Amino acid sequence: MHAFDIRIGSDQMDIVLIHRFLTEESYWARGISYDIVANAVKHSFCIGVFIDDRQVAFGRLITDYTTFGWLADFFVLTPYRGRGLSKAMLSTLMEQSWTSGLRRLMLNTSDAHGLYRQYGFEQPANTATLMEVYRPKAHLETGHRR
Template sequence: MVHRYLSEEAYWSPGIPRALVDTGIDNALCFGLYHGQQQVGFARLITDYATFGYLADLFILREFRGQGLAKWLVESLFQMEETQRLRRIMLATVDAHELYRQVGFGPSAHPERLMEIHRPDMYRSLSVSDESSPEF
């Protein structure tokens, strides 16, 4: 379900191979949100468990949105001991600024210090044989 959502519905990861999703999950602090046995949401925090975290891949399935679940998920994540000691937690979003403001996020104090390498078409360039490669 997580791979399907990230590869087919999320604007930030169209076409992402399953092997990359699996590797990302294996190397992050992950959270699932369930309605009974059905997973309806997901988030992962990429972290060194000491000073830094990057909140990524947070989503709630469309039919479960509008109930405050994303906010609850982030608030629950931030109540954990592992996240309370982090000095900096970052994220990127196109359309959920208001949600993240409600849980404490704001603009970078020093945006002039932040830099990135952005490769938006990275997953489109991978071949099918690359998807099963153990290097992922």
């Protein structure tokens, strides 16, 4: 396997690559615009995996760095899956000095529970306390485009 390096920080990310994956291949953000992705990256704690200086994986934590974080847009490009790159990103996230102090980390996943469980994520014991405003198509609505 090629050596890889992990980079953190919004300004290190390849937004063109991230946008292309999210708009064409993700099951949650198809059709999302470049500007929305760029804005989301800018305002998140970002992690990427790079091979030969090209980004092959990405994830971001929407966070205040103090109390709460939401893991989003987490992916590995198809040819690079099954090599532990997602685990390398999650280890990096969990090793940040501030992550252990967060009261709650959350995420949404349709099928990768087994991955996130290895990093302490569990299904909420009490879903009765959770509430949400859920607009899964917000990124496609004209009024929400940025």
